[in-house]
Amino acid sequence: MRRGQTSIILILILLITACTAAAETQTPPPSSVPPTANAPSATATLEAQPTSEASPAPSDTTVPATDPPSVTETATLSPIRATQQALADAVRLPTPVVSSVPIAADDYAALTDQACRIVQENYVRDDFNGVDWPATCEEYRVRAAEVESQQEFWDLMSSFIGELNDEHSRFVPPGRFSAEFSLPSDGAGRPWPGLSVWPAREDERLLIWNVCQTGPAAEAGLQRGDEILAIDGEPIPQDVARAEVNAALYAEDKSEVTLTVQQGPDAEPREIDISYGGASGCDGWSYGLLSEGPRIGYIRIPSFAGDAATNILGAIQLLEEDGPLDGLILDVRHNPGGNSDQSIAIFTTGTFGKTGPLRDDALESIYRIRGPVSWNETTPVALLIDGASHSAAEYFATAMQQSARATLVGMPTAGNTEGINSFNLADGSLIRLAWTTLQLPDGSTLEGTGVQPDIRVPLGEWGLRERPDVQLQAAFNALVEP
DSSP: OOOTOOOOEEEEOOOOOOOHHHHTOOOOTTTTSSOSSSOOSSSSOOOOOOOOOOOOOOOOOSOOOOOOOOOOOOOOOOOOOOHHHHHHHHHHOHHHHHHHSOOOOTTTHHHHHHHHHHHHOOBBBBGGGOOOOOHHHHHHHHHHTTTHHHHHHHHHHHHHHHHHOOOOEEOOOOOGHHHTTTTTOSOOOOOOOOOEOOOTOSSSSEEEEEEESSSSHHHOOOOOOOEEEEEEEEEEOOOOOOHHHHHHHHTTTTOEEEEEOOOOSSSEEEEEEEOOOOOSSSSSOEEEEEEEEEEEEEEOOOOSSSSSSHHHHHHHHHHHTTTTOOOEEEEEEOOBBOOHHHTTTTOOOOEEEEOOOTTTTTTOOOEOOOOOOOOEEESEEEEEEEEETTHHHHHHHHHHHHTTOOOOEESEEEEEEEEEEEEEETSSSSEEEEEEEHHHHOOOOOOOOOOOOOOEEOOOTTTGGSSSSHHHHHHHHHHHHO
């Protein structure tokens, strides 16, 4: 770090905590996103994070190490609110697919034909990822004729849509609608452990990404960056799938769990019993100053759903109350998406490719972010990304990179940029189908490859437990030592 630089402040502040009884017993997350609090509070609790000596930068990073930020003071900041109503408004409910012939809810062969046509006419790729779709339809129509119950049919449909072999398209029975669309619940929700476990594509170990401020996990002493070695005595394989983790931790009938965890490189593994209950302070929005001289701000963006752009602008305004920022770090690691267009327009505008299906007869739209820019186009920005930055977080990252508005630090994003639309079957169930994607100006897509960082920095086994973590430290270095 430069000589004469004033003391560095690290204030990572959780902005939004639960204030209602519903939030106190939060519904567990759907399989594709970490949990979010059901309602915001009127005030924010400010907590300075503990500090430690940063570990050396990983061997494949190109930035030099500096002294880690340390906490010297805290301040009270007003919260930025993301309302339940905004989240509900962001949900795009499906338009029913109208059949020319009425289909009975128990006519499973006819329902399978309907599902076949939906995919045939709307899937993002007309080669169906190499699947012989007509033959697959015929196979499942024969199997559907032998189905004897609705649940059996729904299980069959899950397998049917799974034949497309992508990470986007899926079958959703009616009982899963609330989880699928992250709809607010009027009820108390069901108990859960109060932690997010969501593997990024580069992770070799199962790490805890977030622990709610209050809840069973926090009471048990679990922390961000702890490694889970086993769940209920079952060891975690290196290639564990997200669905397996969610089934083990967030199943509807789950009321307790025994986690075998290691809490740092020198700690011995230990078993922790957790009885599920309510949790609050889970949504992950945070912001603060990393340095006073130069003034480097930090904003963690856990999702682009709801009022994300308003939240970002509000955080910037608060960070600049005592003077303009000299640099800003935006953190979209483990961000599952939403809609980032308005958030991009805070920083930059332009044309960043085309969106539409990859079909010979398909129409495409120009992917353009129009102005005016809400903040400015000159203050240096570093953007933290990782293999769990999905969908709209990847649109945000590629726009910031293409316009040279930000230096991207971290690991390649998830490569999950296909848009999903919803189609009703006649029995009230849904097919969530990949139907559009982003093509970059050169004609390539991000699907499967993701946005590549300008400065590649893996977390390593214990990098998330550092204060600041090693990727955040690298982003800070990139701004103060360009």
